[in-house]
Amino acid sequence: MELDERKKKILQAVIKNYLETGEPVGSRTISKYTDLNLSSATIRNEMADLEELGYIFQPHTSAGRIPTDAGYRLYVDDMLSGKQEELSQKNRKLEEQEETLKNMQEIMDKRVDRIEEVLKDMAKMLANNTNYTSMVSMPQTNKNRLKFVQLTQLDEGKLLCTIVLEGNIVKNEMIKISQNLDQQVLLSLNLLFNNKLNGLTLQEINFDMAANMADQAGEYGALVTEIINAVVAAIGSADGIEIFTSGATNIFKYPELSDNGNASRLISTLEEKEKLTELLTDSLEEIGENTTGIQVYIGEETPVNSMKDCSVVTATYEFEKGVYGKIGIIGPKRMDYEKVLDALKNVTGNLDKTFKKEKDEG
């Protein structure tokens, strides 16, 4: 048995209907809903086939059908392959997105210096707009270049190390030192670091270089090593992957996500954030020019256990050349994929533009 055109149409009708209502859909509904002009009996036969093929299933004997993960997958892949895209996009843009776009502009016009703020606002807007939960990761710094280091003696035995990365991400590290430094020494250390480390990525600051610099610093060798460690830690520290979430409570709008202690588990994951990194760091390397950087996890496909009843859609934005961040949506499997994909494309597009502009003028 294979999936002919009619079966495909019926499957799509089932899914669309289920997305809207959240109720299992029966043959009678489809018989009216589509323009196929088939009786419910015929639809029933076809649906039995679709069930056998693994695209839909019945929660119990006397209920309508619900899409399986495979069913959703087919549906989403179809959508991603872009056959219906132009059409739907046009419709949406006109109807809904108008105000979305206005909001977005507003957020972007905000002081652009503060990426964190921008991203948080973005997440909030996305969550409000889609009625799902959203998450954003700060641009991954592990490929980011060091732009500037500034050492300042703050107290006896305390050195404030201000580290600026390409794209003006600022980090502060406090270093405890055993010896006190006079202004002169501090100045030359500052020079040393900016000369040697400027423009380097985390990977490029390797052991050799550190040893080399320590040598060069003579009696301050130990200190230099200490400082390099701090810089490295600041840039690439494991908790460098900062993630913000928004709209966690939207999950209460979908009983399948909030009943039976699911809410607790889900919100726990959102609160702890560690698991989210799996969704937002994964496969950054795989992104080529040809793909959109969009990834869809449906149900069991997600690597996060508490989200096996969810679908997760993530998209990649480019902060600057080679430095990416991700933005994602978490919702029920019966989410409005079309809307979500549109919204994400929109947002990442805008982010890309904003950061590019920012960079050009800076």
Add this chain to the structure above:
Amino acid sequence: MELDERKKKILQAVIKNYLETGEPVGSRTISKYTDLNLSSATIRNEMADLEELGYIFQPHTSAGRIPTDAGYRLYVDDMLSGKQEELSQKNRKLEEQEETLKNMQEIMDKRVDRIEEVLKDMAKMLANNTNYTSMVSMPQTNKNRLKFVQLTQLDEGKLLCTIVLEGNIVKNEMIKISQNLDQQVLLSLNLLFNNKLNGLTLQEINFDMAANMADQAGEYGALVTEIINAVVAAIGSADGIEIFTSGATNIFKYPELSDNGNASRLISTLEEKEKLTELLTDSLEEIGENTTGIQVYIGEETPVNSMKDCSVVTATYEFEKGVYGKIGIIGPKRMDYEKVLDALKNVTGNLDKTFKKEKDEG
């Protein structure tokens, strides 16, 4: 009718029992539970009186009694007045707190530079330990003194302003400037700011001073004003009151907080955080030497709407002289007040010590 000793004992018994079980408690239970040696019938009479006095009530005719807000209030006030404190504290210390204390030490031994980290860890530990939700506010900066300002030219037209407050709270502001500055000017500007503003609070940096400094700066007057504004904004900005929460999902352990959409409302408040400021900024001024800085809101007493079924206990810690932060617990009205009060006292005590030590050695 008044509240004699026996009634008080019975009320306490009712509350204690209810705290443990979460079920309405009946006369028979009390008759056995207490050492009063009274029959259930007698207890019933007394309970009827207590109900009339407004300290307990029946959810329905054939159920046991539950404490009212007033009942809880009496109970908590009694506890706060410290009559039974010594006894219970000793018991607790021995039984439970031992590992708590060990945890705390561990957290405190962490790099102390990072208040934010310390506070977050503290909140997490508190939540885990009490099984309630916790929140912490960063020390209020609006009374904090400026310690150090550092201006750095970052790009064309961009000035990075690193601001360190007493207690080593570091903030970064990015300032867009119209004119470019050479190294020499930057140096003297740095000197100017550190000479003039060092050690001042937000209040002490007033208009006169700003005008004065602008005058003194000659052709850079406009720029100086711009920078002072940035400094002031950085210190006192409305979003300066940072709040961290932890253990939000603990509310699912208490049906009265999670049923009927309560969970959604509560977690929403925790996520948005704005409302929490009402709990964590309120009445900082009222704290004298004599009080412990502990505040208990029971049910309707809380200023936050979504928490009318909760009790909130907050405590104040001293970050440094005159600079306070707060730490709080949100739980059901039937929370274990004794445990919570102990835990909070413990934590604030430790925070005070840590920050004092930190300051002394710095």
Add this chain to the structure above:
DNA sequence: GTTAGCACTCAAATCAAAAGAGTGCTAACA
């Protein structure tokens, strides 16, 4: 290949009855 018709299945809603916890009140008791 399509459809009408019908028997069948099973979840969900409805309803009635029973169980159980706890009370208030009365009458007896010390």
Add this chain to the structure above:
DNA sequence: TGTTAGCACTCTTTTGATTTGAGTGCTAAC
């Protein structure tokens, strides 16, 4: 006069039986 035993009463919760209704699969006819 305060305390207690006893009992009728109330109201929630549990349980079980019945009904309802949506939807199916199958068969036979078109």
